[in-house]
Amino acid sequence: MPTARRLAHEFLHRRGLTTIFGNPGSNELPFLAELPDDFTYVLGLHEGAVVGMADGYAQATGRPVLVNLHAAAGSGNAMGALTNAVYSRSPLVLTAGQQVRAAIGMEAMLANVDATQLMRPLVGWAGEPSCAEDVPRSLAQAVFEAELHRRPSYLSVPYDDWAAELDANAAVTLDRSVRRGLTPSESQLDDLAEAVATAKNPALVLGGDLDATGLFDRTVALAEHLGLPVWVAPSPHRLPFPNRHPLFRGVLPAGIAPVSAALTGHDLVLVLGAPVFRYHQYVPGAYLPEGTRLIQVTDDFGAAARAPMGEALVADPAPVIEALLAKVPGRGSSGDHVGNPEPETGGKALHPEQVFAALRETQAESTRYVVESTSTNSAWWRQMDLRREGSYFFPAAGGLGFGLPAAVGVAMGSPDRPVVGVIGDGSANYGITALWTAAHYRVPVTFVILRNGVYGALRWFGELLGTPDVPGTEIPGLDFTAIAAGYGVPATTVTGLDDLHAQLKSTPDGPRLIQVDTEPTTPE
DSSP states (O other): OOBHHHHHHHHHHHHTOOEEEEOOOGGGHHHHTTOOTTOEEEEOSSHHHHHHHHHHHHHHHOSOEEEEEOHHHHHHHHHHHHHHHHHTTOOEEEEEEEOOHHHHTTTOTTOOTTHHHHTTTTSSEEEOOSSGGGHHHHHHHHHHHHHHHTSOEEEEEEGGGTTOBOOHHHHGGGGOOOOOOOOOOHHHHHHHHHHHHHOSSEEEEEOHHHHHTTOHHHHHHHHHHHTOOEEEOSSOSBOOSOTTSTTEEEEOOSSHHHHHHHTTTOSEEEEESSOSOOOOSOOOSOSSOTTOEEEEEESOHHHHHHOSSSEEEESOHHHHHHHHHHHSOOOOOOOOOOOOOOOOOOSSSBOHHHHHHHHHHHSOTTOEEEEEOGGGHHHHHHHOOOOSTTOEEOOTTOOTTOHHHHHHHHHHHOTTSOEEEEEEHHHHGGGTTHHHHHHHTTOOEEEEEEEOSBOHHHHHHHHHTTOTTOSOOBOOOOOHHHHHHHHTOOEEEEOSHHHHHHHHHSOOSSOEEEEEEBOOOOOO
16 A cells, blocks of 8 residues: 655645655655656745745746655744745745654654644635554645645655555545636626726736736736736736836835825826735825725635725636727837936946946846846846846745845746846845855856845934934945855955856856945835
């Protein structure tokens, strides 16, 4: 009779979950034993980096990915990175080893007490099989929950379950399939099309879910067909629209009153593939301008339910976009992309705009950028020209530690496209162990570390909150070239623009790190 381990491996193989990101402990070894040859285990040195890499890999591939964590401690280490995966809607399947069943109740070492509660409310579903016979079904549920809800799930499995021999009933799980379908009714599509067609001055607000689900090109076609101005929803984790397109109006600010001010003059705001809205700094005011109607289209039930205003249609955005293209008369608008302005220059060091302009001028158009430098947001959008789907990845919850690991995961998930991680010196420390994984697996990724010696975003918030004199905003004395060398990643420091261009034009066959001294800036 097959063991629970064999059935689990076969189920994962059939579902295509053959790449595992993890940092194993003793409880996880029985699951990893006898791993089939076609499985790939990607080792990370800290669970935060492990989840960050898996998050990037899932976003790059559009598929669920398996993560292997060590009991309660490893799960706890992963939770900071998990916040980003939740809001990027990455379908991570988190598994954790549990103590043997006989030892859980007495709280033996490495027992995960109340395991199903540990990761809540971050995960969409958490479970622990009631018995060894329930392991295959529980694993299948974890996978299907992640796929259906596009949110991480969590499964804790007592390690003595994996060797248990199961009867034929357990094997029927192997043939299961679960598919989602959220096609709106014809009357719902007609109502939406009429609202758009009859609006005097409508606008589109687009979210990262459109890029994450392969709708980038169709979204551009819709905007050009309707001739509508396009905003990107606040704090985007993906870019759903070319940022130098003539219809692009920018990324909405992340405060209530500023969003309302930005949308003034539009009688209809159609929000596609985004929450309404991901506010950050609290700037109170009216949610919408007087007389503005908002309609949200999302397949995220939670995002639809928690929005404070407007109407919501819970549906897959793809058929909605196609219906609007077919049902709403075209107003036609495209035009040439808008050129980038001359970059700001620094005094004592390079301005971030100079760094981003150098990236734009030297890197291929197909480059994927993983960005975690929050204080340089305005400089980034001024200087970059992103026209391809899947070109931009950002920590969806703002939790530090995403950039370095996610860049590794994105590069492993999309070896056909160059990957550049643009990371602030404050953020880099939270995921620094990902450098070892990049070196060990020879991942061809370029890390550009912007070193300014301060937590720039924190300083900006200090001014916003009227607390400019708080401690802990300076981080001098960091040398990421020395750190990278210790992890096995070739690294260099550049201080001049010509040297930066020369370094960026070279093509590495593995990972590399470029440390660039820059002047501090603010997010806005």
